[in-house]
Amino acid sequence: xxxxxxxxxxxxxxxxxxxxxxxxxxxxxxxxxxxxxxxxxxxxxxxxxxxxxxxxxxxxxxxxxxxxxxxxxxxxxxxxxxxxxxxxxxxxxxxxxxxxxxxxxxxxxxxxxxxxxxxxxxxxxxxxxxxxxxxxxxxxxxxxxxxxxxx
Amino acid sequence: xxxxxxxxxxxxxxxxxxxxxxxxxxxxxxxxxxxxxxxxxxxxxxxxxxxxxxxxxxxxxxxx
Numbered sequence: 001x002x003x004x005x006x007x008x009x010x011x012x013x014x015x016x017x018x019x020x021x022x023x024x025x026x027x028x029x030x031x032x033x034x035x036x037x038x039x040x041x042x043x044x045x046x047x048x049x050x051x052x053x054x055x056x057x058x059x060x061x062x063x064x065x066x067x068x069x070x071x072x073x074x075x076x077x078x079x080x081x082x083x084x085x086x087x088x089x090x091x092x093x094x095x096x097x098x099x100x101x102x103x104x105x106x107x108x109x110x111x112x113x114x115x116x117x118x119x120x121x122x123x124x125x126x127x128x129x130x131x132x133x134x135x136x137x138x139x140x141x142x143x144x145x146x147x148x149x150x151x
Numbered sequence: 152x153x154x155x156x157x158x159x160x161x162x163x164x165x166x167x168x169x170x171x172x173x174x175x176x177x178x179x180x181x182x183x184x185x186x187x188x189x190x191x192x193x194x195x196x197x198x199x200x201x202x203x204x205x206x207x208x209x210x211x212x213x214x215x
């Protein structure tokens with residue numbers, strides 16, 4: 001077997017686990033997993049790849065919805081298969097008995113432990129909820145199907 | 152069985168229920184709408200996130 005050029009798969013998993021720090025602005029204070037949250041945004045928002053952190057601007061509001069959203073269940077550590085490292089929340093994200101009358105279409109997952117820094121945005125099309133539950137079912141947690149893949 | 156609605160608890164059998172299904176390129180969305188005398192009194196939405204998010208590595212660049 002010859003040598004090859006590659007980003008090490010273990011490094012990808014390490015990135016998801018916060019092991020490496022190329023910069024000098026490391027602020028981590030503990031060794032436990034961070035807390036991640038999920039906030040919902042109105043269709044008038046402009047979230048996407050350029051989003052850097054949670055903001056209440058254009059966030060939904062309504063009965064039983066708390067600004068900042070809900071916590072994301074994170075019971076499954078990042079892992080890898082083949083050369084892909086991946087992670088998926090270990091349970092659906094649920095907003096219970098909410099009334100969100102203004103159309104919204106995007107969820108922002110962010111790290112509430114690390115200065116609310118953004119992780120991902122996901123647009124699921126415009127919707128409203130009335131005195132009901134809003135549920136985001138997660139994809140299968142595997143290489144190429146997980147919510148986050150470092151391929 | 153009673154169901155929580157904008158009108159308080161209503162009998163399930165008194166409600167008309169409609170499922171509205173929307174399939175996009177990255178999601179499948181099912182809205183379950185509850186009507187009481189033709190008035191929308193409850194709407195639940197379930198989104199299945201279908202498309203994974205990927206960050207491609209720069210292995211190709213490194214490899215020239």
